Amino acid sequence: xxxxxxxxxxxVLLVLLAITGIAVIRTRNLFAAVMLAGIYxxxxxxxxxxxxxxxxxxxxxxVGAGISTVLLLGxxxxxxxxxxxxxxxxxxxxxxxxxxxxVLVYGTAEIPPFGGADNPVHQHxxxxxxxxxxxxxxxxxxxxxxxxxxxxGYDTMGETAVIFTAMVGVLLLLSRGSLPARVHHDGxxxxxxxxxxxxxLLAEMEDEEAHDRTVEQEDDADG
Amino acid sequence: MDDRVILRVxxxxxxxxxxLFALYVQFHGDYGPGGGFQAGVIFAAVFVLYALxxxxxxxxxxxxxxxxxxxxxxxxxxxxxVGYLSMFRGGEFLNYSYLFDPEHDPTHGQHYGIIGVELGxxxxxxxxxxxxxxxxxxxxxIDT
Numbered sequence: 001x002x003x004x005x006x007x008x009x010x011x012v013l014l015v016l017l018a019i020t021g022i023a024v025i026r027t028r029n030l031f032a033a034v035m036l037a038g039i040y041x042x043x044x045x046x047x048x049x050x051x052x053x054x055x056x057x058x059x060x061x062x063v064g065a066g067i068s069t070v071l072l073l074g075x076x077x078x079x080x081x082x083x084x085x086x087x088x089x090x091x092x093x094x095x096x097x098x099x100x101x102x103v104l105v106y107g108t109a110e111i112p113p114f115g116g117a118d119n120p121v122h123q124h125x126x127x128x129x130x131x132x133x134x135x136x137x138x139x140x141x142x143x144x145x146x147x148x149x150x151x152x153g154y155d156t157m158g159e160t161a162v163i164f165t166a167m168v169g170v171l172l173l174l175s176r177g178s179l180p181a182r183v184h185h186d187g188x189x190x191x192x193x194x195x196x197x198x199x200x201l202l203a204e205m206e207d208e209e210a211h212d213r214t215v216e217q218e219d220d221a222d223g
Numbered sequence: 224m225d226d227r228v229i230l231r232v233x234x235x236x237x238x239x240x241x242x243l244f245a246l247y248v249q250f251h252g253d254y255g256p257g258g259g260f261q262a263g264v265i266f267a268a269v270f271v272l273y274a275l276x277x278x279x280x281x282x283x284x285x286x287x288x289x290x291x292x293x294x295x296x297x298x299x300x301x302x303x304x305v306g307y308l309s310m311f312r313g314g315e316f317l318n319y320s321y322l323f324d325p326e327h328d329p330t331h332g333q334h335y336g337i338i339g340v341e342l343g344x345x346x347x348x349x350x351x352x353x354x355x356x357x358x359x360x361x362x363x364x365i366d367t
Contacts, residue, residue, distance in 0.1 A: 054256035062264040074359035138330030140253045149337040153317040167351040174358040
């Protein structure tokens with residue numbers, strides 16, 4: 001690809017990104033907002049591909065456009081699709097956003113040019129990874145993998161632990177709490193089957209109670 | 224539910240190929256883009272798709288929530304296990320060069336170590352993604 005073609009692709013993707021971002025803010029329909037957020041992720045993934053960060057793009061497309069869209073839709077199924085009108089004026093948030101955006105744009109003036117060979121990032125360990133990973137790690141052509149899994153093994157271990165912690169946190173907050181293996185009720189122990197919810201268990205025990213009562217009444221009648 | 228034939232058949236036909244693609248992403252991570260994280264998400268996506276088309280109850284029969292929870296923890300243990308194994312072999316924690324005998328080529332250890340930890344990442348990400356989806360989708364709407 002020639003330089004101008006790359007620039008055209010960049011501009012198209014960035015304009016799409018801006019349009020999607022504005023549309024997410026403007027819409028009051030949360031279902032549309034979630035779908036647009038998924039599109040936003042997909043366009044960002046395209047931008048990452050243009051910047052030769054294919055591994056990041058892959059993750060963005062799978063997690064940002066895939067899983068998180070599904071999770072947000074699952075949340076919408078619980079809370080409804082309509083966003084209520086904001087109660088206060090958006091002036092203060094607008095001011096904060098404009099100031100933050102201005103500072104960020106001002107900061108980009110200091111950033112070294114994209115892809116420059118003598119950027120600080122290439123002066124540190126990156127050169128070592130590119131030159132010596134063949135010798136140190138073996139024949140793994142994707143240096144990203146050898147950096148991620150071997151040179152930076154501690155980081156990836158931490159990431160894996162963070163993902164695990166996220167599961168524990170969500171389960172603590174959202175699941176109905178795991179029930180014990182058996183519960184004592186009405187004079188005897190009930191075995192609790194896996195995957196039974198609290199309501200189902202209570203209903204089951206009530207049924208049993210009612211059944212016991214009819215049996216008792218029959219016994220009385222017999223006697 | 225029952226009249227969505229194309230969705231149901233499409234899901235059944237596509238699922239094994241998506242699983243296979245996840246494995247390709249996993250094991251091809253050394254040569255191209257991909258790795259445990261992406262493969263785990265794709266693996267979990269199959270069960271999310273299954274749950275969306277056939278309902279959460281059937282998906283939980285195919286992949287019980289308990290299995291997902293165990294996977295979420297097992298992957299971290301696997302990752303740590305590779306780290307400790309290289310430590311007991313005389314190297315530093317997570318220094319895979321020591322995974323095999325000292326006279327062995329250290330890059331072999333690196334190779335198998337990377338495969339091991341990537342497998343740990345795959346298992347954890349898969350389990351966590353499925354567990355998160357079950358946790359969100361398993362709640363019923365509370366009408367206020």
